[in-house]
Amino acid sequence: MSSNMDYTLFSYWRSSCSWRVRIVLSIKNIPHHYHAINLLSGEQKGDEFIEKNPLKQVPYLHGEGVGISQSLAIIHYLEDIQPTPSVLPSTPILRAKMWEICEIINSWIQPLQNLTIINRIEALGGNKTEWAAEVITDGLRAVERVLEQVAGTYCVGDQLTIADACLVPQVYNARRFNVDLTPFPIVSRVTEALLALPEIQRAAPENQPDAVKA
Amino acid sequence: MSSNMDYTLFSYWRSSCSWRVRIVLSIKNIPHHYHAINLLSGEQKGDEFIEKNPLKQVPYLHGEGVGISQSLAIIHYLEDIQPTPSVLPSTPILRAKMWEICEIINSWIQPLQNLTIINRIEALGGNKTEWAAEVITDGLRAVERVLEQVAGTYCVGDQLTIADACLVPQVYNARRFNVDLTPFPIVSRVTEALLALPEIQRAAPENQPDAVKA
Structure with missing residues (x-):
């Protein structure tokens, strides 16, 4: 560097x-x-x-x-x-599983529940909150299935990876849309462990210079 | 392997x-x-x-x-x-540009124009063809801007990369939705070059065992 x-x-x-x-x-x-x-x-x-x-x-x-x-x-x-520190797991299979988690969030959940899209859904007469909650629920169900295979303390074993960087903001959005997380115990447990880390806290929205205090 | x-x-x-x-x-x-x-x-x-x-x-x-x-x-x-052969460019900057193209297609265009979503748009009273064409046009405009920086014969220089694997199916969808490609000359030129290659042709929908002939 x-x-x-x-x-x-x-x-x-x-x-x-x-x-x-x-x-x-x-x-x-x-x-x-x-x-x-x-x-x-x-x-x-x-x-x-x-x-x-x-x-x-x-x-x-x-x-x-x-x-x-x-x-x-x-x-x-x-x-x-x-x-270093690497945010990629050390084996091809674990890396593939990590990308699977990332892509479920990145190319499935997030694009369908971002503000621009749900506002367009609302403009068409749809219920934007229900739309977002449904998309997030479907996607987190898929994330949970992959986590069953590879989660440790964090998404992939005990190493912080890109999957964790994708999961934390997505679970925050889930909460904003009142998604019931009880069917996703690993998602919930991993997120809780992540939010306790200083390096994750530093990146949180409320700790950015442009945060608007409620 | x-x-x-x-x-x-x-x-x-x-x-x-x-x-x-x-x-x-x-x-x-x-x-x-x-x-x-x-x-x-x-x-x-x-x-x-x-x-x-x-x-x-x-x-x-x-x-x-x-x-x-x-x-x-x-x-x-x-x-x-x-x-080998690698589908990743050889420098960090070119790899980043390649992922930029991939992600514009993978997490911006495709999720918003796939069949499941546009059918839901139609169910809400929207025009699914217009929706898809607009999403694809916006996204390909962004792809074209990145290609202006890095395209050669293919998306990133003269090497076949993952960006090419993402572009070909996306342009096929653009044509299905009658998107005007004339504002995207590099997208068009690169796609034409790709479609001329035997390794790209082998992967085409019409050459798969489950293809339904028109």
């Missing part, structure tokens, strides 16, 4: 995909600047940000000659530039 | 996520059995398949003591067990 590292994470405190990246930055203790982008005021569509990231999304990692969007792409990059 | 490899890919000919895996199996020339699961008749929800994969989804890779769902998880595993 370059010694004069000067990375900036563009983030929004409540963005669950930004949160995933913050968790990995925190686990790896990678120094970086935090630049808040206020999604509610539409700052991601402003000229200043679009010049950096025409995809108009956070998270976005900028610096050292790179600009990367998409949470898992950024996380892959962080693992590449600072491999 | 084990010499007595005995993998089975559970797939459906028109499943775009199965197609991604078929492309990587083909590029790497990994021997495997093909087991068709008829999604239209609900075979993925049948007892025989659920016993293997309780997530009730294809693609699903089974064998050698593993059972893996989620297309990118399977692809990660294939890269792990048979690293």
Whole structure:
């Protein structure tokens, strides 16, 4: 890793995909600047940000000659530039199981329950809360099945991995939509263990500079 | 890689996520059995398949003591067990850009335009074709921006990568929904180059054992 590292994470405190990246930055203790982008005021569509990231999304990692969007792409990059501590399990099968958990959250649950989509569901006359809760419940059922195979203290054994970085924000969203987590005991237990860790707490929405206190 | 490899890919000919895996199996020339699961008749929800994969989804890779769902998880595993030819670019930045393309397709476009979701949109009174076309257009605009930075003959330089495995099925879906591809010249050019390759053709829906001829 370059010694004069000067990375900036563009983030929004409540963005669950930004949160995933913050968790990995925190686990790896990678120094970086935090630049808040206020999604509610539409700052991601402003000229200043679009010049950096025409995809108009956070998270976005900028610096050292790179600009990367998409949470898992950024996380892959962080693992590449600072491999220790690794957030990848040590065997091909466990890595595959970890990606399975990540993808259930990343490409199944989250895209269908993010704010933009559920607002469109509501505009069509659907019930956005029910829609989100149903999607999250279906997805967490699948996550639980994989955790039955590989969970230890955390999602994959006793090592902090990318699956944990994906799980914590997703369970937070589940709670926001009043999803009943009792059918998912491993999801619940692992999340509780994760939330007790300082490196996970540092990345939490309420601990970001742009957090709005209730 | 084990010499007595005995993998089975559970797939459906028109499943775009199965197609991604078929492309990587083909590029790497990994021997495997093909087991068709008829999604239209609900075979993925049948007892025989659920016993293997309780997530009730294809693609699903089974064998050698593993059972893996989620297309990118399977692809990660294939890269792990048979690293050559690699479907990953050779530098951290290019790998990050590749994952950016993959994730735009995998976690942004595809989840919002798959058949289950657009049927739900239609049930709510929405126009499913317009919904899908809009999602695909927005997403391909983002893909095109990344390709402007890194494309060569294929998505990332002149090497076949996982981004290509994601792009080909997505462009096929774009055409199904009559998306105008003229604003995306690199997407179009790269796709044309890919479709000319025997290893890509082998993986095409119409060349699978369960293809239904028009």
